[in-house]
Amino acid sequence: MYVLLSHHKAELENLAVATNSHYYGMPHKNSFTRFGHEIDLKHMDGAFRSPRNSVVKIGPYNDCMQIFRSNNIPHRYSTDHQQRMRKTKKRDFKQSRPPKRKVGRLIGEDILKITHLRDWHHNKSSCDDQILNTSNEAEIISTAIANAITKMSGSKPRWASQKSIESTTSASNSCSTTPVMQRRQQRSTHLTDSSSESVGSVEIVLESLRRSLAKQAALTGRKPCNKLSEGASVVVEQDELITRSANYNNHEEQNFVDQKLADYKQICDLHLGKEGNIRISDLSCCWFFYNAQILKHCRNLSLQRPKKKPLHEYYNDDDIELEALAKVVDPSAPRPEGVIISPARGDHASVSTSLPRSIDSALHRYGTTQQKAIAAVVLDHSGKPAYSITYGKLLNRAIKVAHMLLMKQISGSMGKEKFHLCKTGDRVALVYPNTEPLSFLVAFYGCLLAGVIPVPIEVPITKRDAGIQQLGFLLGSCGVKVALTSEACYKGLPKRQSSSHSNGSGPIMPGNDIVDFKGWPQLAWVVTEHLNKPPKDWSVPPRITDESIAYIEYTSDREGSMKGVCYTRQSMVAHCRSITTAMGYNESDIMVSVLDFKRETGLWHSVLSSVFAGLRVIFIPYSLMKINPASWMQMVTRYQAKFALVKSRDLHWGLLATRDHKDINLSSLKSILVADGANPWSLSSCDQFASTFHSKGLRPDALCPCAGSSETGSISLRRPAVEENICNTGRGVLSMSALSHSVVRVDRENSLTSLTLQDAGQVIPGGVAIVVKPSGPPRLCRADEIGEICIHAHSTGCAYWGLDGLSTFTFKVEPLAADDRPLGPLPYVRSGLLGFLGPNGLVFVIGNRNSQMLVSGRQHSADDLIATVLAVEPMKFIYRGRIAIFSIRVLRDERICIVAEQKPGISEEDSFSWMSRVLQAIDSIHQVGIYCLALVPSNQLPKTPLGGIHMSETRQRFIDGTLHPATLLMCPHSCVINLPKPREQQSDIGPAAMFVGNIVQGMRIAGAKGRDIGPDDDKMSLIDVLRQRSQTSPEHVLFTLMNARGTEVDSVTCLQLLKKAERIGSLLIDKGHLNAGDHVALIFPPGIDLIAAFYGCQSVGLVPVCIRPPHPHNLQTTLPTVRMIVDVSKAVALLSTSAMIKLLKCKEASIRVDAKAWPTILDVDDMSSSSKKRIEFETYERKLSDVCYLDFSISTTGQLAGIMVSGKGVGALCRSLKVACELYPSRHITLCLDPYCGLGFALWCLSSVYSGHHSLLIPPSEVEQNPALWLTAVSQRKVRDTFCSYGVMELCVRELAPQIALLKDKGISLSSIRTCVVVAEERPRVALCTAFTKLFSPLGLNARAVSTSFGCRVNTAICMQGASSPDPATVYVDARALRNDRVTLVEKGAPHSIALMESGKLLPGVEVVIANPETKGQCADSHLGEIWVTSAHNAMGYFTVYGVETSLHADHFNARLTTGDTKKQFARTGYTGFLRQTQSITADGELHDAVFVVGALDETLMLRGMRYHPVDIEATVIRAHKKIMECAVFTWTHLLVAVAETEGLESEALDLIPAITSAILEDHHLIVGVVVIVDPGIIPINSRGEKQRMHLRDAFLHDQLDPIYVAYNM
Incomplete structure (x- = not known):
């Protein structure tokens, strides 16, 4: 107390x-x-x-x-x-x-x-x-x-x-x-x-x-x-x-x-x-x-230790070593040796008093003082000026747009309230095609006057345009709710089928008749034409602050993600002032533009700077350039233009249009601004154009390359030459090998490995340019080092809209000097351009970050590789401008892929010949391997609005497997060089040392026993049990057979079965003249006749051999198997039905097998009505140690093995099943599996007679005709225990998935099921079992009821989920450890994890141990090894093993451990697995020992010193692409062969090859040697649902697959 x-x-x-x-x-x-x-x-x-x-x-x-x-x-x-x-x-x-x-x-x-x-x-x-x-x-x-x-x-x-x-x-x-x-x-x-x-x-x-x-x-x-x-x-x-x-x-x-x-x-x-x-x-x-x-x-x-490892240990990146191998730098590679660079400064930005102070004031100045001056002209498809707009009209129309945006009211979603269309600061999308620059000018400047922010985007032509989803993401992130467009463009937008076209009656167009583009927000579409004139008392809002956003320009990265670059009004004016000063723009100068006016150089020069300086711009639509490439030169000649905005592509096209050169005069051109002049490969087009048109008055220094990006605006441009100032230019010949190491080294001219580079001009006025390292901290580069060009100027963008983190990284760079201290207080902006600074402040660009590929520690430019591809006879096989080169990340490194459009009429042999030459050229020039080279039909690659290749969309389609190439060549062997080292077998540690080590570490030795059922005192054979039951309960029904309609077509009681068996025995003795111990082949369809024939053989002392009948529609492959089993089993008689005998003797069967070669054929329908030798039958005695029956089966490796099962083993097996499943005469079970071998035969023919329970027999062939038959029978009879095969379960999942609601309406209930056991001899199929339970859970199926069993040749029933067994456990193991014969448990969802489900509880009387298959030493708990079993129902031994050497299986039934219990005799199952003691409590109060089966040793693939299980690789292949239905893998001459079935079109079959190759490489670190694409149903599958991989291999070697495509990876 x-x-x-x-x-x-x-x-x-x-x-x-x-x-x-x-x-x-x-x-x-x-x-x-x-x-x-x-x-x-x-x-x-x-x-x-x-x-x-x-x-x-x-x-x-x-x-x-x-x-x-x-x-x-x-x-x-x-x-x-x-x-x-x-x-x-x-x-x-x-x-x-x-x-x-x-x-x-x-x-x-x-x-x-x-x-x-x-x-x-x-x-x-x-x-x-x-x-x-x-x-x-x-x-x-x-x-x-x-x-x-x-x-x-x-x-x-x-x-x-x-x-x-x-x-x-x-x-x-x-x-x-x-x-x-x-x-x-x-x-x-x-x-x-x-x-x-x-x-x-x-x-x-x-x-x-x-x-x-x-x-x-x-x-x-x-x-x-x-x-x-x-x-x-x-x-x-x-x-x-x-x-x-x-x-x-x-x-x-x-x-x-x-x-x-x-x-x-x-x-x-x-x-x-x-x-x-x-x-x-x-x-x-x-x-x-x-x-x-x-x-x-x-x-x-x-x-104390935690029960679980920390989270970071479960998700530890074990592939980091692969990435390290991929980034190993060649020690002999050149290194930068120059001094740290100094910033390059542009000219002083002098503010001219003649220039406007803002864009608004510029428009107002020219719109009021020069109302009649033409601001812009656009050509039609014939090359003639179609429309023009003066500065006065531009100002007036822009004011109308501003008034409409700010004053127009629209109805809300409920239709009652009115809202203003826009307010100051709102974002508005500008959707105008390339043929309507004048409407774009009006809308753009109208937005600026109204104080709203224009967001120019591309016109969505169809719902599947390239990059359309990313455009929607941009609009959504910017909060765009209004889209401005022209009437012609609006009419061309895709509409809903029920909508009618616009009549152009008003500016506000109902947006709900435009189709919903994927990823786009809901927009109000507004036409900017035919607007009302604003009232006289209305005026443009006062000018907003310079720090406010003026417009948003879209840009995209290499993955295609779009971002909006924000430009303030101050930076916009500063940019225009810098461009005007550098280019020398003056009022009334004429400019010809071929560029896209919605972004980058085209927007900066032809839309902003042109109005800022008062120029006249002549716009050349892209559609006209395709028809007449010389149209822009003709406009220069006609209007005596001083400036031209082009790309190197336009220069090249102009060279090809020789017939239009006659009347061209380019002497008026002061400058031809090459927008992509930063591309090193534009130099050849520039030089050829300059030399060709020198005779047409073109000055040699008129070509002005420039560099810039959406983030920085203009970085540099070559100044136009004037009389008092000679143009400052530079060029050099650089080594591409050194450039791949980011080092500048001079090479000899005309070398195949050299790159001739021209400058991109000098830094823009008022700007300061530097070069920093592209990765890591922004340290300044050396003078001979390649880095990312950054610039500080008032003309750059300020941020990405809504992306603060990326904005800080890009727009607020603080360069670090040699002492790792900030260079100064000025923030710099990353341009995304890679290059270096030359003498006299010249900027040299070698490429773009988006086009750079870091492969094995070296940088390669896609433009350089394109130039190499074009050098290999391009005109014969591919189109010049239709090439896409990008990289994808596979196995922690970038892999280069080349995709090009193939010209029609090229044979496959010619294509492969050209591709081989391309690979050789790239390897010799760039010293890099190509992962994939694909050719697609013409006009199949996604395009940009101006006709170029949409690189990110092409890359994404390749990754998604939707590119649909016509010709494909994969070269993983030549380019994947960072594979982990092959595993080396260590044989220094013996079994005794391992055993002692496990004990010292306190590990539990892997051994488990099933429930003890005591000594077997039963001396009765099965036929004696049947006779006893026929006397004690003659009317008790043992078997009932159902057909596809769900009706009971046959049933048999104990007495009826005995009488029928005795009559069959009499038939065998009387007509077959057989002796006791003779082998009889039983060829019956699944049913009661098979059971009666088995007991008929037992009644007269014969040894039955159950054989699956040949399929009537596939005698070519199934009949030889039947014949082989009959011969190997040494059957002296063949017992079957009349229909089956007729099939065996038909004409088609005689072609395959000689009808006279069969042994004595007996028809079961010829048996007598009464038994003449009944007394002799009853007095005949057989020993329980004698062979009761032969069990033949073909493994997935093509091995035919027959085992001998004794009468004592049969009794022990039935007794074990009776105790485990609680089988009593009052019980009802349902069987839906094949009854010819293994546990399926025991359940179908043996168990009911021994235990007395009623078995409802459903042949799997009947379920194929009626997929709901099995579950309906279980529901109607309230069956508690049912057994099926994987084939039946997969059929139900596939066929009944759409019918769950219908089944529920019919009253189908699976709540009565206590155990649903899948009978198999393989690793449990976790995905299939999980899908089955989830699919039928609405019908009352309990998840814990579904489980699997495990048996093999040496013991057909080792594990089975009994009535009182704990719930089957599921663990997740690391796949990489498993292939190295280790078991590492991880959490669900961990990378490289494989789900393993417990194969049921050990049957009573069964004992298993885990042994090392090489040393035969006993393993520890949770260690991988071979499963050894001993029990009273082990098979007596092999009757014969056909297909392999018999000596290999000499110790399968009498193996002994070298450590542990060395005196006990075990049978080797040939399956790897492990034991793990779980926390579940068994019925006898002990901890549950779970058996996990990994796979058969005969099926494993030894590759690179590691053990792979085919099911793991096949699961990876099936996940690789949605069109893959089934897959099987095998080895051929040390190469891995993957055969995939596809349900797609043949034209899409080649999409699967890169997906399969990359998936296996990523998950298993294996390179696939051969990929075979076949039609569905080609992969052979046995009755148990197992793939016959060796049969498939034989068919592949003998060219019998009829494949869609065979890819031999190089």
């Missing part, structure tokens, strides 16, 4: 609630209260202070009474107290004596929680002479605690024997006064002292105190003292002695101890006792208990 003394009633009640105890007695203000618990407490607690200066005293009842008596403390049972209580009748409560026996129960751990005690005295005034001094009171409390500990543990604590508590007090005080380092030094001494105590492990438990204080604080409104709850109550458990001292080397322990000491420091000075004169630190026990508590936690920190 324990006593709690307290002054406060509320505290005791709270504690009673918190500890689930009972509260006895009501406290008087000046009295004590008794509080009793019924607890099994071994130890006691101390005394501590509460926030209310009260004390709790906890101790054994007798000890407390002794304390009270020895110190004259009144207590509840003293005489004075009782007398005083009789006089006190003012309280409305009834005193209750404590019960004599313990009452109440503390639920949870045996812990006593504490609460408070205010005073030791009930009446302070009457006890003043008995007040205890401070030391005496502390000693009393400590003595009570020590006595309780001594009583429980048998030894007195060391601190209790001390006479004085000064040492403890000083130690406690030192914690609060001494420095931290000194306390750390003292810490070890205290903890070591406490560890030597006889007290057990100590733990601070404070949950009820926290709850009590929290509840009290809620009542009083005070904040509970959490620090008190960190060190108030101590429970001492009787446990092993603490003998370990703390180890402080661990940083985690140091932090923990520091924290605990800091907590103790805050509570050790709290007061307790009647007057509050004693501190917690005065109690010697408190410090020792706290030390012991700290020690225990430290020990837990060092000894």
Whole structure:
């Protein structure tokens, strides 16, 4: 009995609630209260202070009474107290004596929680002479605690024997006064002292105190003292002695101890006792208990291990070594040697007083002072000026657009409220085709005047345009709700079928008749033509601030992701001023533009700078350029234009249009701005154009290349030559090999490995350019080093709209100098262009970051590779401008892919010949391998609006497998050089060393037994059991056969089966003239005749051989198998039905097998009606050790193996199944599987006779005709146990998936199913079982009911999920460890994880061990090895093994372990797997041993020294592409061959080859040698649903597959 003394009633009640105890007695203000618990407490607690200066005293009842008596403390049972209580009748409560026996129960751990005690005295005034001094009171409390500990543990604590508590007090005080380092030094001494105590492990438990204080604080409104709850109550458990001292080397322990000491420091000075004169630190026990508590936690920190690994360990990137191999730099590679570059500055940006101050003022100036001056002209398809617009009209129409945007009101979604179309700052999309630049000008400047932000985008022609989804993402991220367009463009947009075309009656077009483009927001489409004139009192809003956004220009990266670059009004004006100054634009100058006016150079020059400088622009549509490439030169000649905006492609096209050169005169051209002049390969077009048209008046220095990007605007441009200033140019011949290492080295001219480079001009006025390293911190490059060009100028973009992180990386670059310090306060902007700075401030560009490919540590430009491809006879095979080169990431490195449009009429042989020459040229010039080279039909590559190749869309289609190439060549062997090293077999460690090592490590040895069923005393054979049942229960129905219609076509009772069997036995003896022990081949369809024929053979002592009948529609492949089994089994007779015999003797069968070669054929329909030799049958006796039947089966490797099963083994098997599945005569089971071998035969023919249960037989062929047959039968008969094959389950999933609702309406319910076992001899198919359970869960199917079984040739039934078995467990193992014969458990969803489901529980009487297949040593738990089995129903041995050497299987049935139980004899299953003890509890109360089957050893593929299971590779292939239905893999001359079935069109078959190659390379680190694409149904599958890979291999080698395409990877 324990006593709690307290002054406060509320505290005791709270504690009673918190500890689930009972509260006895009501406290008087000046009295004590008794509080009793019924607890099994071994130890006691101390005394501590509460926030209310009260004390709790906890101790054994007798000890407390002794304390009270020895110190004259009144207590509840003293005489004075009782007398005083009789006089006190003012309280409305009834005193209750404590019960004599313990009452109440503390639920949870045996812990006593504490609460408070205010005073030791009930009446302070009457006890003043008995007040205890401070030391005496502390000693009393400590003595009570020590006595309780001594009583429980048998030894007195060391601190209790001390006479004085000064040492403890000083130690406690030192914690609060001494420095931290000194306390750390003292810490070890205290903890070591406490560890030597006889007290057990100590733990601070404070949950009820926290709850009590929290509840009290809620009542009083005070904040509970959490620090008190960190060190108030101590429970001492009787446990092993603490003998370990703390180890402080661990940083985690140091932090923990520091924290605990800091907590103790805050509570050790709290007061307790009647007057509050004693501190917690005065109690010697408190410090020792706290030390012991700290020690225990430290020990837990060092000894305890988490149940699961940390998350980062599960997702550790183990392929980092592959990436390291891919980035290995050649030690002989050149390195930069120059000095750190200095920034290149452009000309001083002088502000001319003649230039406008803003775009708005420029438009207003020219629109009012030069109203008749033509601003822009656009040509029609005939090359004649079609439309023009003056500056006056441009200003007026722009004002109309601004008025419409700001003042037009539209209805809301509900149609009631009106909203303004736009307000200042809104984003508006400009959707105008390349043929309508004038409408674009009006809309663009209208937006600027209105203060809204224009977002020019491309016109969506169809719903499947390249990049249309990314455009929608851009619009959505910018919050665009309005789209401006022209009337002609609006009419050309794709509409919904129910919508009518616009009549152009109003500016607001209903947006709901435009089709919903994928990824686009809902837009209000507005036509900017035929707008009303604004009222006279309306004026353009005042000009907004220069820092506001003026327009957004879209840009995209190599993956196709679009981003919006924001330009402020200030940067827009600064950009126009820089361009105008550099180019020398003047009013009334004429410019001819072929460029896209919606972005980049075309927008900057022909839309912005032209209006800023007052130019006249002649726009040449792209559609006209395709018809007449010389049209722009004709316009220059006609209008005497001074400036032309072109691309190098236009120069090349102009060279080809020789017949239009006659009247061309280019002498007026001051400058031809080459927009893509930064491309090194534009040099050849520029030089040829200059030399060709020099005779046409073109000045040699008229060509002006430039460089820029959407983020930076113009970076540099070559200044037009003037009379007093010679143009500053430069060019050089550089080594492409050095450039691949980002180093500039001069090469000899006309070398195949050289690149001739021209400058891109000088930095724009007011700009400062630098070159930084493209990766890592932005350090300045050296003078001979390639890097990314960055610029600081007022004309650059300011941010990506809505992308703050990317904006900081791109627009706020702070370059680092050589000392890694910032270069200065100026922020720079990344351009995405790679190059270097030349002399005199010239900028040289070698490529774009989007076109650069980092392959094996070297940089390669797609433009360089395109030039090499074009050098190999391009005109004969491909189109010049229709080539896409990009890289994809495979196996932690970039792989180069080349896609080109093939010209029609090119044979496949010529194409492969050209592709081979291309590969050789690229390898010799660039020293890099090509991963894939694909040719597509003409006009099949996605295009940009101006006719170029849409690179990101092409790349994405290649990755998605939707490119549809016509010719393909994969070269993974030549370019994948970072494969991990092949595994080397280590044979130094023997089995004994491994066994001892496992024991030393404390690992459990892998061995498990099924339930013990006792000795087998049954001496009856199956035919004797049948005879006995025919006598005891002759009318009991054993079998019922169902057809596809769901009707019972046949059933048989015990007596009927026996009579039918005896008649068949009579037939075999009378007509077959067979002797006992002869082998009889039984060829029957699944049904009761097969069962009767089996028992007919048993009745006369014959050995039956069940053989699957040949398929009538596939005699070519199935009949030879039947013939082979008949011959190998040495059958002297063949028993079958009339229909089957007729099939065997038909004409088609005679072509395959000679009809005369069959043994004696007996027709079961010819049996006599009665048995003539019944007496002889009954007297015939067979030994149980004799062969009962032969079981033949063909493995997936093509091996035909027949095993001998004895009568004793049959009885043991049936007995084991009966116990495991609880099979009794009253039970009903449903079988839907093939009955010819293995466990399927035992369930179909043997189990019902032995156990007496009723079996409902459903042939799988009937389910093929009616997929719902099996589940309907189970539902109607409320079957609890059913067995099926994977083939049946897969058929139900595939065919019944769309019919779940219909089945539910029909009343199909699967809730009665207790066990649904898939009979198989393979690794459980987790995906199929999961899909089956999820699919049919709406019909009541319980997920735990679905499980698998496992059997093999040596033992047909090893595991099966019984009625009382735990739920089947599923684990996830690492695939890379598995291929190295190791098992590493990971979490679900971890990379490279493979799900393995338990193959059921071990059957009763079965024992398995896991052994190393090479050393035959027993493995440890969760270690991979071969499964060995021993049981009474093991097969007797192989009758014959056809297809391999018999010597290889000599020890399969009599193997012995070299370590472990070396005396026991096992049978080797030939399957790898492992055992793992789970936390599930079996029916006998033991932990469950789960068996996990990985795969058959005969099927494994040994590649690169590692063991691969075909099912894992095949699963990867099926996931690679949605068009792949099935796959099978095998090896051929050390090459991996993958055969994939596809349901797609033949024209799409080649899409699968790159997907398959890359997927296997990524997941398994294997290079596929051959990829074969075939039609569905080509891969042979046996009756168990297993793939016949060796049959497939033979068909491949003999060219019998009729494939769609065969790809031999180089």
